[in-house]
Amino acid sequence: MEQFIQQLLNGLFLGAIYALIALGYTMVYGVLRFINFAHGDVFMLGAFAGYYLHKALMPMMSALPAPVSAVVILLLSMLICGVLGIVIELLAYRPLRSRPRLNVLITAIGVSLFLEYTAQYIFGATQRPFPELIPKKTVEGLGGLYVSNTQVIVLVATLLLLLALRFIVMKTKMGLAMRALSLNPTAATLMGVNNSVVISFTFGLGSALAGAGGIFYASLYPSIEPFMGILPGLKAFVAAVLGGIGNIPGAALGGMIIGITETLVAGYSQDIGIPSGYKDGVAFVILILILLFKPSGLLGKVEREKV
Amino acid sequence: MIFKKYGTQLLLLAALIVSLVVSLFTDQIDDYYMDIALNAGINIILAVSLNLVNGHTGQFSLGHAAFMAVGAYGSAVLTLQAGAPMAAAFGGGVFGHGLVFVIALLVGGIFAALLGWMVGVPSLRLRGDYLAIVTLGFNEIIRVVFTNTNADGPFGGALGLKGIEPYTNFFWVFAIAAVSVYVVGSMVNSTYGRGFLVVRDDEVAGESMGINTVRYKVTAFVIGAFFAGLAGGLYAHLRTTISAEGFGFLKSVDVVVMVILGGMGSTLGVVIAAVVLTVLNEYLRDFEQYRMIVFSLILIIMMIVRPQGLLPNVVLQRKKKTT
Numbered sequence: 207m208e209q210f211i212q213q214l215l216n217g218l219f220l221g222a223i224y225a226l227i228a229l230g231y232t233m234v235y236g237v238l239r240f241i242n243f244a245h246g247d248v249f250m251l252g253a254f255a256g257y258y259l260h261k262a263l264m265p266m267m268s269a270l271p272a273p274v275s276a277v278v279i280l281l282l283s284m285l286i287c288g289v290l291g292i293v294i295e296l297l298a299y300r301p302l303r304s305r306p307r308l309n310v311l312i313t314a315i316g317v318s319l320f321l322e323y324t325a326q327y328i329f330g331a332t333q334r335p336f337p338e339l340i341p342k343k344t345v346e347g348l349g350g351l352y353v354s355n356t357q358v359i360v361l362v363a364t365l366l367l368l369l370a371l372r373f374i375v376m377k378t379k380m381g382l383a384m385r386a387l388s389l390n391p392t393a394a395t396l397m398g399v400n401n402s403v404v405i406s407f408t409f410g411l412g413s414a415l416a417g418a419g420g421i422f423y424a425s426l427y428p429s430i431e432p433f434m435g436i437l438p439g440l441k442a443f444v445a446a447v448l449g450g451i452g453n454i455p456g457a458a459l460g461g462m463i464i465g466i467t468e469t470l471v472a473g474y475s476q477d478i479g480i481p482s483g484y485k486d487g488v489a490f491v492i493l494i495l496i497l498l499f500k501p502s503g504l505l506g507k508v509e510r511e512k513v
Numbered sequence: 514m515i516f517k518k519y520g521t522q523l524l525l526l527a528a529l530i531v532s533l534v535v536s537l538f539t540d541q542i543d544d545y546y547m548d549i550a551l552n553a554g555i556n557i558i559l560a561v562s563l564n565l566v567n568g569h570t571g572q573f574s575l576g577h578a579a580f581m582a583v584g585a586y587g588s589a590v591l592t593l594q595a596g597a598p599m600a601a602a603f604g605g606g607v608f609g610h611g612l613v614f615v616i617a618l619l620v621g622g623i624f625a626a627l628l629g630w631m632v633g634v635p636s637l638r639l640r641g642d643y644l645a646i647v648t649l650g651f652n653e654i655i656r657v658v659f660t661n662t663n664a665d666g667p668f669g670g671a672l673g674l675k676g677i678e679p680y681t682n683f684f685w686v687f688a689i690a691a692v693s694v695y696v697v698g699s700m701v702n703s704t705y706g707r708g709f710l711v712v713r714d715d716e717v718a719g720e721s722m723g724i725n726t727v728r729y730k731v732t733a734f735v736i737g738a739f740f741a742g743l744a745g746g747l748y749a750h751l752r753t754t755i756s757a758e759g760f761g762f763l764k765s766v767d768v769v770v771m772v773i774l775g776g777m778g779s780t781l782g783v784v785i786a787a788v789v790l791t792v793l794n795e796y797l798r799d800f801e802q803y804r805m806i807v808f809s810l811i812l813i814i815m816m817i818v819r820p821q822g823l824l825p826n827v828v829l830q831r832k833k834k835t836t
Contacts, residue, residue, distance in 0.1 A: 241642050301817045308573050309820050311642045312773060315575075315766065316812030323805040436762070440653070443646065487657040490650030497647060498635050 208350050213473040214466060219357045219426060221465020222364040226419040227442035228449070228457035229371060230412030236388040236452035237408045240307050243314035244294060246439015247321035248287050248413045252420025253336065253430045254329060255283040260337045276339035280363075283421055284414040291413025292406050300402070325432035333431045336424035360422045367418055368458060371411070375454065380407055388452060441468070441489040448496050450506020459504060464489050525695040532687035539683050547683070551751055553791040554686035555744050558693045560771040560787040561780060562740035565697045567769070568777035569706075570733040571713025576632070576648035577741050577768045579655040580625040582760035584742025585749035586659060588621035589677045590667050592750070596678060614680040614750065618689075621749075622742035628655075629738025633731040652765055659757035673756025674749075681751035689747065693740045698780050700736070709733055713778070770808055773815055776822020785824060 227249055234242045259279045267275040298317050302310045344354040375381035383404045386394040395401055423438060424430050445464045449456025472485040496503065539547060563577045596613050603609035632651050636644050664670035700706040708729040711719035716726050749755045767790075775786030797804040815822070 241646065298813055298817075305816075305820065307642060308645075309816050311573065311645060312769070313813050313816040315769075316809045316816065319766065319805055319809035320813065323802075323809060327802045327806065440649070444650075447646075481661040483661040484657060487654045490654050493650050494635065494647055497639060497643060501638065501643075 209473070211349075212351055213469050215351060215353065215357075217466030217469030218462065219361055219465070220469055221462035222361050223419050223423050223426070223461075224438065224442045224445045224465050225458040225461025226364050226367060226415050226422070227438060228445040228461045229368070229454060230416045231443050231446040232449070232451055232454060232457040233384070233408050233412045235446070237384060237405060238299075238303075240299075240310045241314065241443065242299075242409075242412070243311065243439075244317040244321055245412065245416055246435035246437075246442070247318050247325070248291055248294075248435070249416040249420040249423070249439060249442075250325065250430070250432060250435030251290060251321065252283050252287045252417030253424040253434065254325065254420075254432075255286045255417065256280070256339070256421040256424060257334070257336060257430060259283060260339065264337075272340045279339060280418060280421055284417045287417025287420070288410040288414035291409040291416075294413075295406060295409040300405075322432055322435070329432055331432065333429045336428040336430050338428070339421075339425060356425050360425060363418070364422065367415060371415065372454070374411065380404065384408055437486060444489040444493040447493060447503055450503025453503065453505050453507075456503055456505035464492065467492065521695060521699055525691055528691035528694075529688050532684050532691065535687070536682055536684035549792060549795050551681065551683065551686050551747075553788045554683075554690045555747050555751070556768070556771060556787040556791050557690045557784050558686075558740055558744040558747070559768045560775065560783045561690075561693050561697050562737040562744070563768050564772050564775070564778065564780065564783045565701070565709070566733045566737040567772050568779070568783070569697075569701050569709045569713060570730060571777075572636075572730055572733065573642070573645045574648040574734070574737070575645045575762070575765050575769065576650075576652035576655075577737070578760040578762070578764035579632075579648075579652040580629055580738040580741035581745035581748065581764065582655055582659060582757065583628050584618075584621035584625040584745030585755050585760070586621075586668060586674070586745075587624040587742065588617035588746030589674050589749040589755060591617045591620050592678050592680070593674065593676070594667060610678075610680065614678075614685070617680075617750075618685075618743050618746040621746035622739045625742025625745065626735045626739035629734045629736075629741075630731060632738075633734030636734075637727050637730050649762060649765070652760075652762060656757050656761050659760075669756075671756070671758075673754060673758075675754040677749050677753045677755070679750060679753050681747045686747055686751075689740075689743050693743075694780060694784065696736070696740075701780075710778075767808075770812055773812065774823060776824045779822060779824050782822055782824030786822075 227245065230245050230248075231242060234240070234245070256279055259282050263279065263282075264275070267278065270278075294317055298313050299310060302313055338356075340356065340359060342354055342356050344352055346352055375384060383394065383399045384407070386397065386399055387401065387404050391401065419438075419442075420435070423434075441464055442461065445460035446457045447460070448463060449458070449460030451457075468485050468488050471480075471488050472482045475482055475484055542550075559577060559581065563574065566572050566574045592613060596617070599616070600609040600613045603612045632648060636647050639647055659668055659673075660671050662668040662670050664672060668674070701709055708719070708724055708726070709732075711722075711724050712726045712729050712733075719726050745760075771786045771790050772783055774790065775781075775783035794804070797807065
């Protein structure tokens with residue numbers, strides 16, 4: 207039982223990160239109706255940005271307390287990723303805005319490969335250890351459960367970012383424009399919404415969240431390499447579909463479900479004779495099942511296709 | 514007159530004869546160039562078969578490497594486990610081993626076709642990017658399953674299989690390439706095959722005209738998968754070692770790039786693109802680090818500047834002018 211709760215906890219921490227990445231997919235899909243395949247690679251670049259910022263800034267910030275310097279690194283990485291997202295949209299996706307969705311998807315795959323291999327060229331293919339932004343301490347909590355301060359910080363920070371996102375989407379003018387655009391782009395334009403600005407903003411916001419996700423992920427699993435974004439990116443996409451793509455609370459819920467399922471499979475599948483390596487396949491099995499039985503996702507609305 | 518009626522069949526026959534004749538002189542071809550030629554042939558099969566699904570039928574599949582993997586593992590396991598006794602039973606020699614190879618290839622192809630059916634049927638509810646993601650998911654599942662098999666089992670786990678008989682030669686590669694070009698080409702150009710194009714051009718209109726679009730999609734998937742399975746078998750018996758990691762997402766992307774560069778729905782374009790990219794791959798080997806950067810840029814720039822491919826379908830273009 208203890209072990210089970212421990213696994214659930216670990217799944218929760220992993221799921222929070224998936225949720226954070228899934229939000230980027232969902233927001234872009236909601237506004238532009240296309241899957242930004244390169245999102246997972248922005249996540250990877252977030253982790254690398256954190257790594258290099260730590261290297262560059264630590265001599266200057268050693269006097270500051272660890273949480274402050276960690277927040278500075280986190281915010282700067284988010285900024286870098288946000289700008290990167292806007293640039294990607296500007297260069298690769300904007301010229302294709304009126305083309306068939308499939309063309310945009312292929313471009314997105316191209317962008318994804320481009321980021322991966324350029325990163326491999328610049329950073330090298332070897333895995334490197336991610337620095338501890340905040341010195342790690344593991345505490346034994348209630349009933350023999352182990353929780354590290356990193357895990358708690360990541361969870362709390364993720365929740366704060368989710369709340370901030372909710373605030374932006376629900377309470378600001380830009381958020382209103384985003385929601386309008388996702389409901390009906392033409393009508394939104396007629397009401398004076400500047401599509402291009404809103405789309406840029408959405409990309410920036412989603413990419414910034416992916417960057418934060420990259421740093422959190424690297425803090426929990428401290429080893430980074432140029433291809434680390436592929437699997438978490440795909441799983442987060444599955445999370446977005448599971449929750450109902452285009453739906454922000456759905457993405458959070460889907461992320462949690464994927465994280466917890468994956469951790470449970472990794473922990474228990476050997477008891478029933480399945481190798482734990484199958485955990486990487488679980489998300490895709492879930493994806494296929496959800497698309498077969500409830501294609502709109504758990505919290506999604508059914509959309510009628512007009513002919 | 515004869516050529517007009519049986520033109521494509523005569524071309525196929527000519528291709529088969531040429532590949533047989535060339536294969537008699539393969540000793541005189543440098544091993545290095547031979548290897549490139551065989552790779553190009555295998556890539557032609559992969560690209561032409563994917564083109565049936567992605568180009569002609571307009572279903573975007575991102576999991577072609579999965580079918581290749583099943584074909585490769587299927588045929589390799591058969592020749593590794595039962596190759597020697599079977600060859601002996603068929604009388605040994607060139608004929609016996611050739612027969613074993615054909616059977617192994619077919620078994621691999623049939624398993625791949627079965628998988629294609631399994632993927633095709635549930636995916637029919639999906640369109641466009643969703644289908645792409647699901648086929649990608651299937652690809653990952655296949656990779657994960659093969660990687661996590663028992664290391665002492667028939668599939669060799671993460672290390673894969675080695676010591677596969679090097680049966681693949683010039684004749685088999687190019688004969689099968691010619692057959693795949695012929696089958697895909699004549700299917701699409703037949704009365705039956707117009708259905709593929711209907712699915713691509715306007716699924717809803719096709720359905721309202723009473724065309725069973727579901728059947729066309731499954732057929733495209735199954736035939737595409739079958740030829741990818743054959744290509745996988747050829748690949749396994751050319752490389753003599755295979756592992757599941759080689760049949761991942763990136764391998765699928767390689768084939769997709771060929772189809773896009775050649776022009777979706779253009780058989781000739783795709784064949785040329787497969788050859789060009791294989792050769793380019795060899796020449797870029799010294800620049801291994803840049804290779805994929807170049808390929809990804811090709812993909813992006815093609816989509817922005819020329820989404821119809823370098824050699825687009827001629828018929829399509831003509832239609833555009835009149836409307």
